Amino acid sequence: MIALMRAVQVEILKLKRSLVLLLAVAPPLMLGLMIMAVVLTGNGPESWEQLSLSGAAIWAYLLMPLTITALTALMASLEHGCAGWTWSLVQPVPKTAVFAAKAVVTIGLVALISVGVGASVLGVSHLLRLIDPSLEMAGSPPHALMVGLMLKMCLAGMLMTGLQFSIAHAVSSFATPIIVGIGGVFVSVVATSSEYGVYFPWLLPVNMLASDPERAQQALLTGSVGGVVIFALACVWLARRDWR
Numbered sequence: 350m351i352a353l354m355r356a357v358q359v360e361i362l363k364l365k366r367s368l369v370l371l372l373a374v375a376p377p378l379m380l381g382l383m384i385m386a387v388v389l390t391g392n393g394p395e396s397w398e399q400l401s402l403s404g405a406a407i408w409a410y411l412l413m414p415l416t417i418t419a420l421t422a423l424m425a426s427l428e429h430g431c432a433g434w435t436w437s438l439v440q441p442v443p444k445t446a447v448f449a450a451k452a453v454v455t456i457g458l459v460a461l462i463s464v465g466v467g468a469s470v471l472g473v474s475h476l477l478r479l480i481d482p483s484l485e486m487a488g489s490p491p492h493a494l495m496v497g498l499m500l501k502m503c504l505a506g507m508l509m510t511g512l513q514f515s516i517a518h519a520v521s522s523f524a525t526p527i528i529v530g531i532g533g534v535f536v537s538v539v540a541t542s543s544e545y546g547v548y549f550p551w552l553l554p555v556n557m558l559a560s561d562p563e564r565a566q567q568a569l570l571t572g573s574v575g576g577v578v579i580f581a582l583a584c585v586w587l588a589r590r591d592w593r
Contacts, residue, residue: 352442356450364454369423373458376416377465380404381473388477396487397474398494402558404470405498409554411534412466413502417510418530420458424451425517425526444588448518452580455514460503467499502554505569507576509533509550515583519590547571 364370384404394400474490517526533551540546547556547568556568 352446353449353453356442356446357453360450360454363427364424367423367427369420369458372416372419372423373462373465376408376412376462377469380408380412380466381469383407384470384473385477388473389481394486397490398488400474400486401470401491401495402498404466405495405502406555406558408463408466409502409506409557410537413463413506413554414509414530414534414537414551416462417459417506417513418527418533420462421455421510421513421517422523422526422530424455425514426523428518429521429523445584448584448587451518452511452514452584455510456507456580459506459510463499463503467495471495498557501557501565501569504576505553505557505572508553508572508579509576511576511579511583512550515579515587518583518587550575 384400388400394403471490471492513526513530516529520526537546537549537551537555540549540552541555543549546552547559547564548571550572553568553572557565559565559568
């Protein structure tokens, strides 16, 4: 456990010299500006709950998969470039702990960005009420609903995150995980209406908005449990590879 904590600290220090932190700020900002633009044009939903759910849907269906794709690719590129693996894997900690630390930081960043997205949606809702009282909608911003949704989407997205994490760290090409991630988004457009869409990794987060409670529960179980399994297998597999 001590070795893992030290490895996590090292991974966090690496992020200070990268574009990862900028990436963490971009999705909440983009989604907040998008929602504000829609409401100010007079084409927004009729209630604050509908507005919040719309923001959550955009995040889960499009922005979250693309964010995870870029995030994992950027984090892996820190090692693939400039012989980073040579330095990382000679540290006095088990190789498994090194990759476990990377997994922990990745999951933590996805959770942090999800919190930022939820806060952005709710923050824009309050800001719009202050800017123009005539924009007042029915009800009030659903804080508890958004907190629950962001948490569930983060858990449901762990399988997708684990897959992207594995590919990005296993392949030195920056383009490969990007292609896989974007391809997953395109396939999800087709698979949305399929009964098997509840098992497709890129669609699991948006299934948290499903009207059928059983479908949402199945997606949550598949994403969270599958994610833990994929991350565990990836850490063991990557640690046993020959990185010379």
